[in-house]
Amino acid sequence: MGKPDAEGHGPSDGLPDLPPEWGRVVVPDDASALADEAAQIRRELRRAAGSPRPHRVLVLPMLVLLIALLTTLAGLLAVTWPRAPRSTDRPTSTPSVPPVTLTGRALPALDLVDAGQAPVPLRGLLPAMIILVDGCPCPDVVTEAVAAAPAGVTVVTVTGGRTVTPPPVHGVRALADPAGGLRSFLGQPARPGTATALLVDRAGTVTRVLPELGPIDAYREDLSALAA
Known part of the structure; x- marks a missing residue:
């Protein structure tokens, strides 16, 4: 079972024990009292989102996807591109000059x-x-x-x-x-x-x-x- 908190009270029924290193956990009656901590957490999340490392991680998959897309489009163009109709007319041969050996x-x-x-x-x-x-x-x-x-x-x-x-x-x-x-x-x-x-x-x-x-x-x- 859980350990008593700093006031000597045991944990609430049905809730798991909290890690002792967290120390005393106080839940305020008014949620606005946590505004400073929430603002600090949001700033840290924005800094993490703006870090160049995630972008570097995403660049390689995007390049692979782009190359695959271009390759597919090139293959489709090669197959569907209209080609000049093959002529069925035989070239008219010009009569050859009689050989000199004649x-x-x-x-x-x-x-x-x-x-x-x-x-x-x-x-x-x-x-x-x-x-x-x-x-x-x-x-x-x-x-x-x-x-x-x-x-x-x-x-x-x-x-x-x-x-x-x-x-x-x-x-x-x-x-x-x-x-x-x-x-x-x-x-x-x-x-x-x-x-x-x-x-x-x-x-x-x-x-x-x-x-x-x-x-x-x-x-x-x-x-x-x-x-x-």
Whole structure:
């Protein structure tokens, strides 16, 4: 049981004993008598609340929470950010220029056809300037080539399929290539608006390839050399 207080009175019934080091505990009849002690306790609590130590304790958890929040937001942005639609269109490939190694190679023994569908051995027309006009009739450059061709050099125009395109001027041998063997030899498809030419000497060797037939000055010397 409890010990008597300083007045020799025992503890109240039902209340625990108070520590002896507290000394005599006096409960005033008026609570205002404890105002000074309450004010002192409030000042001590405010000083404890204003101490920098609690702030230092709270800074680390707040930083961890902020980093986690930023990481989550970055992940959400990476997933939901609108992306440019992937193009399904295939890039248009530009026809490659015939390889340089084509020069010096032998012209294949190809049989073309004339307007009457009669076979014509291409090597039987050498030396020749062979102009492929399946991408463009290009009458201007064909006419210029005929005018510059030396005697003994045949100017041949070749179209695809079996339809022979009438030549723009007299002196042109117009043929068609139903099997596409000449285009296969060049290794490139026809290009709209472009005529391609080969210069072949009498031995059947390709001396020059003109991927895009242009002004006569660009190949005049090579054309003249075919007559040698």
